[in-house]
Amino acid sequence: MPSYIEISYLDIALASLLVLANGLISLLLKLKLEKSLLVAAVRMVVQLLLIGYILKWVFNVDQWYVVLLIIGIMTFIAGMAAHNRNRIQYGGMRIDALVSVWVSSWLIALLGLVVVLQVQPWYKPQYVIPIMGMILGNTLTGVSLGLDRITHELTQKREQVEMLLSLGASRWEAYKEPAQNAVMAGMMPTINSMMVIGLVSLPGMMTGQILAGQDPEQAIRYQIIVMFFLSAASAIGCVLAVLFVFRRLFSKSHNFMYWKLQEK
């Protein structure tokens, strides 16, 4: 039986009054943020209500193709976001970002849901959608950071890369150091969050389960496996992205095609 407090629209209205605090700060400090604040608050409410209705519908329909469609759309949006955040771009970066996010997150979700959690049936939306959402969010960060770092490294270290090539380095030897730095940059946030989890931060999923009346021990177990999903998916996504960049920017004749990197 649900042992949590149900939230009414009146409760939401009450909580929304708190946004006035932000408005007041903005007015007092002349930050001119009132308009953005209002738009952001309204967007937040509308987007969440909307997704709430969609989720309710998906849960009711309970069909594999609907679940696939929803996570497909989520994956697409995550892939686009991983690309859009980067200032230095190259032709084909959008598709590289999308494929990196897609392959890594779906692979890990498949392993996690089917092998580890053994969800029955495999498409059960109650599990698939929230876990996919968390995996995608992290993969997006990993891929985006990796791409951002690699394009910056290659732009800054163009002369070093060429120096290595002119000493007889293979294209891979010339790419290795920037690639290592980029993969490291992509993996750091997950490692850092695993370091302090439970000490500084109580993750949202676990908190949510506890609020919903779940046994904290089970909630924590869920959190632990999800953290492993997240770290694996973001690392694989980042490595894939860095490999795709290598294929785009280094020719088979060991040339560095630096001109393909363009600042937005």
Added chain:
Amino acid sequence: MANKKILLKAENLCRIDPVNKVMLVKSASCMIHQGNRIVLSGSSGSGKSVFCRMLALLDQPDQGSIIFNGQLVRQADIPHYRSAVAYIRQRPVLLRGTVQENLMFPFALHIHRERRFNPEKIARFLAVIDKPDTFLQKNAADLSGGERQLVCLLRVLQLDPVILLLDEPTSALDMDMAMQVELLINKWMQQHDETRAYVWISHDEQQKKRVGQQVWHMNGGVLITGDA
């Protein structure tokens, strides 16, 4: 000395700017023989640098072929080719670490795995430019621009290149340092009994006279070598 071997033969090399599709080098052909000390002159933007980068295969020619030691250079040979036809850029690039570490790292590359760092060889070069052995322990970050360029040269010369492509190696250096670079390269030519060669891009008329025995011109992407 007669009968100097042909080291490199380039035919109809063309390079088109990959971004704006402008023709940068138009059908350049040339031959480099053992012992050649070639100066490449021409106004800036005339395509000298692109041409040299193309000879080093750092920029892939859009057309044309390069024959090195009598053989067409194939894709798989490119890393090896680049260590034999070595390109030296105007701005020296060193890695973090000491001078010695910078001189040693090329031996970690796959292509040089059979070779070993040779301190005696380096010592001989250092004697030419009047640097003490302690120079090797200096941190690369503390070197002057000229010293950095000398280290870059040593790094290449120790690998026994056959042709040096020198892309304004001294244009950012003061007179003394420029002379040291010239001295070092001259020494290298003599050491190998004039069996090596270089192409040197320079804007300094005095330097062109000192280092060049033959002059090539680049004008609007067209190379004039004086050969028929």
